[in-house]
Amino acid sequence: MTPRWLARLWHTPTGRFGLIVAVVIALVAVISVFWTPFDPQASTIRERWLPPGWPHVLGTDDTGRDILSLIMAGSRTTVFVSVGAGIVATVVGVALAALGALTARWVRETIAVLVDILIAFPVLLIAMMISSVWGGSLWVVIWSVGIGFGVNIARVTRPELRRVQQSDFLLAARASGLTTAQSLTRHLLPNVAPVFIVQLSWSMAVAVLAEAGLSYLGFGASVVEPSWGILLADLQRYIGVHPLSVIWPGLAITITVLALNLLGDGLREATDPTLRHRSAEVHTPAVVA
Amino acid sequence: MTAHIDAADGLRVRDLIVEIDGRRVVDGVSFEVPHGSRLGLIGESGSGKSLTALAILGLLPDGATASGSIRWNGVELVGLPDRTLAALRGDEIGIVFQEPRTALNPIRTVGRQIAEAIRIHEGIGRREARRRAVEEAARVRLPDPENIVDRYPHQLSGGQRQRVAIAIALACRPRLLIADEPTTALDVTIQAEILSLLLSLVEEEGMSLMFITHDLAVLSQVAADGVVLEHGHVVEAAPVATLLSTPSSEITRGLLRDATATLWRPEEDA
Numbered sequence: 001m002t003p004r005w006l007a008r009l010w011h012t013p014t015g016r017f018g019l020i021v022a023v024v025i026a027l028v029a030v031i032s033v034f035w036t037p038f039d040p041q042a043s044t045i046r047e048r049w050l051p052p053g054w055p056h057v058l059g060t061d062d063t064g065r066d067i068l069s070l071i072m073a074g075s076r077t078t079v080f081v082s083v084g085a086g087i088v089a090t091v092v093g094v095a096l097a098a099l100g101a102l103t104a105r106w107v108r109e110t111i112a113v114l115v116d117i118l119i120a121f122p123v124l125l126i127a128m129m130i131s132s133v134w135g136g137s138l139w140v141v142i143w144s145v146g147i148g149f150g151v152n153i154a155r156v157t158r159p160e161l162r163r164v165q166q167s168d169f170l171l172a173a174r175a176s177g178l179t180t181a182q183s184l185t186r187h188l189l190p191n192v193a194p195v196f197i198v199q200l201s202w203s204m205a206v207a208v209l210a211e212a213g214l215s216y217l218g219f220g221a222s223v224v225e226p227s228w229g230i231l232l233a234d235l236q237r238y239i240g241v242h243p244l245s246v247i248w249p250g251l252a253i254t255i256t257v258l259a260l261n262l263l264g265d266g267l268r269e270a271t272d273p274t275l276r277h278r279s280a281e282v283h284t285p286a287v288v289a
Numbered sequence: 290m291t292a293h294i295d296a297a298d299g300l301r302v303r304d305l306i307v308e309i310d311g312r313r314v315v316d317g318v319s320f321e322v323p324h325g326s327r328l329g330l331i332g333e334s335g336s337g338k339s340l341t342a343l344a345i346l347g348l349l350p351d352g353a354t355a356s357g358s359i360r361w362n363g364v365e366l367v368g369l370p371d372r373t374l375a376a377l378r379g380d381e382i383g384i385v386f387q388e389p390r391t392a393l394n395p396i397r398t399v400g401r402q403i404a405e406a407i408r409i410h411e412g413i414g415r416r417e418a419r420r421r422a423v424e425e426a427a428r429v430r431l432p433d434p435e436n437i438v439d440r441y442p443h444q445l446s447g448g449q450r451q452r453v454a455i456a457i458a459l460a461c462r463p464r465l466l467i468a469d470e471p472t473t474a475l476d477v478t479i480q481a482e483i484l485s486l487l488l489s490l491v492e493e494e495g496m497s498l499m500f501i502t503h504d505l506a507v508l509s510q511v512a513a514d515g516v517v518l519e520h521g522h523v524v525e526a527a528p529v530a531t532l533l534s535t536p537s538s539e540i541t542r543g544l545l546r547d548a549t550a551t552l553w554r555p556e557e558d559a
Contacts, residue, residue: 174375273395
C-alpha cells in the first residue's frame with residue numbers, strides 16, 4: 001500500500017519536486033550536524049562580505065561567517081520547528097476534529113464553539129503568551145504554530161469527518177459487517193486524509209515562515225542558534241550595501257515553503273483517486289493566452 | 290451456514306417501535322419474512338420503511354432507538370451489542386440501498402469493496418479476495434469483470450454501481466436480502482435490468498427477500514405479499530394480488546393510482 005501512493009506522488013510533477021526538495025533539506029540538516037564547509041559561527045573579520053566564489057560558495061556575512069554553512073546549520077532549526085509544529089498540529093487538530101465529529105452531541109457542539117473561539121487567536125498572540133511565561137525559544141514557535149494551526153486543521157477536518165460519517169457508503173460498509181472501528185480505519189480516515197494532508201503541509205510550511213518571523217521578533221531562536229530567520233534579519237540590515245547576501249536565506253525559506261505546499265498538493269492528488277483521474281484528463285497541454 | 294436451530298424461522302418483526310428524539314416514526318410494525326419468501330414493504334416517503342430496514346440491521350442513525358422485537362432465526366436482535374450484530378450483517382442479512390451514487394466509497398476500487406465483506410467474514414487473503422471479487426462482479430453481470438474490479442466508483446455508470454452494490458450485499462450469500470428502493474434512482478430501462486438481476490440471484494440462492502418500495506407496479510413483479518405502511522403504522526397486510534385488486538385502505542388505493550398512472554393515462558374517472 002505504501003509504495004502505491006508514493007509511486008502516484010512521484011508521477012505528479014509538483015509532488016515530485018516537493019518530495020525531492022523536502023528530502024534534500026532533511027539530508028542537509030542531518031549532514032550539517034557532522035559537517036559544514038566552515039564552522040558556521042567562526043567569524044574572520046578579514047573575510048567580511050566576500051562575494052560568492054571559492055571557498056565561500058555563497059559568500060560571507062558582516063562578521064566573515066560562511067553563509068552556506070549558516071544556511072546548512074539553519075536547516076536543522078527549520079526541520080526541527082516544521083516537524084515539531086506538524087506533530088503538535090496533528091495531535092491538536094485530530095483530537096479536536098475527532099471529538100467534534102464523532103462524540104455525543106453536546107460534546108460536539110461544545111468543541112465546535114471552542115474551535116471557533118480559538119481560531120480567533122492569531123499565532124503571534126499565542127507565541128507572545130507562551131514566551132511571556134517560558135521565555136523565547138524554538139519550543140515557543142513549535143507550540144504556538146502547532147496549536148494555532150491545529151485549531152485550523154480541526155476547523156476544516158471536523159465537517160469533513162462529519163460528512164463522511166453520515167455518508168451512505170459508511171452505512172453500507174457497516175451493513176456489510178464492518179465494526180465501528182473497522183469502518184473508521186478503512187473508510188472514514190482515508191476519505192478525510194486528503195483534506196487533512198493539505199492542511200498539515202500548509203501548517204508545516206507556515207511553521208518555517210513563523211520561525212523566521214518569530215525569531216526575527218525575538219520570540220524564537222536565540223541569536224547563537226543557527227536560524228534562517230535570524231540570518232535574514234542580520235543580513236537584511238545591510239541590504240542597501242550587500243543586496244546579494246540577503247537573497248540566500250530568503251531563497252532557502254521560499255523554496256522550502258513552496259516545496260512543502262507542492263508536496264501537500266501532490267499527496268492530496270495521490271490519495272484521492274477522483275482528483276487524480278480528473279487531473280489526468282486535464283493534463284493535456286493547455287494554451288495560455 | 291445451514292442447520293440453524295429453527296432454520297425455517299427467518300425474520301420475525303413484532304411491534305417494532307423506532308423513536309427519534311422521543312418522536313415515534315415507526316409505531317408497532319409487525320411482519321414476517323420466512324426463509325425463501327418475498328415480502329414487500331410499501332409506503333410513501335416518510336412512512337418508516339427505511340428506518341424499519343435499518344432497525345433490523347441495528348444501523349439506526351444517532352438519536353434513534355428501537356424497541357419491540359426483531360427475531361432472526363429465533364434470536365432476538367433488539368438490544369444486541371454492535372459487535373454481535375456486525376457478524377450478522379452482510380453474512381446472514383444483506384442490504385442494497387437506494388442511491389448507487391453515494392453508496393460506494395469514492396476512494397476505493399470497486400473490487401476491494403466487493404471483497405471487503407468476504408474478507409471480514411471469511412478472513413481470506415488479498416489475492417484470494419481479488420479472485421472472489423472478479424467472480425462476484427461476473428455474477429452480477431458487470432462487463433469485463435477482470436478489469437472493472439480495479440476501477441473506482443466515479444468511473445462507473447449508475448446501473449453498474451448498483452450492480453456493484455448488489456455484489457457487495459450478496460458477496461457472503463446472505464439468507465435474507467433487504468432491498469431498499471434499489472431501482473428508484475435509476476433510469477427506467479436500467480430499472481428493469483437491475484430488477485430482473487436481483488430476482489434471478491434471489492432465486493438462484495434461495496434467499497428470502499424484503500423489498501422496500503413506494504411503487505406498487507414494481508412490487509407486483511417481485512413480491513408475493515405486501516405490507517403497507519403509513520406514518521409508521523401498518524395499514525394493510527395482504528397478498529400483492531389482493532392489494533392490486535381490492536385495496537382496503539385509502540393509502541393503498543392512492544399508491545395503486547400512482548402505479549397505474551405510470552402504465553397508462555386513465556380517463557378522468559367519473
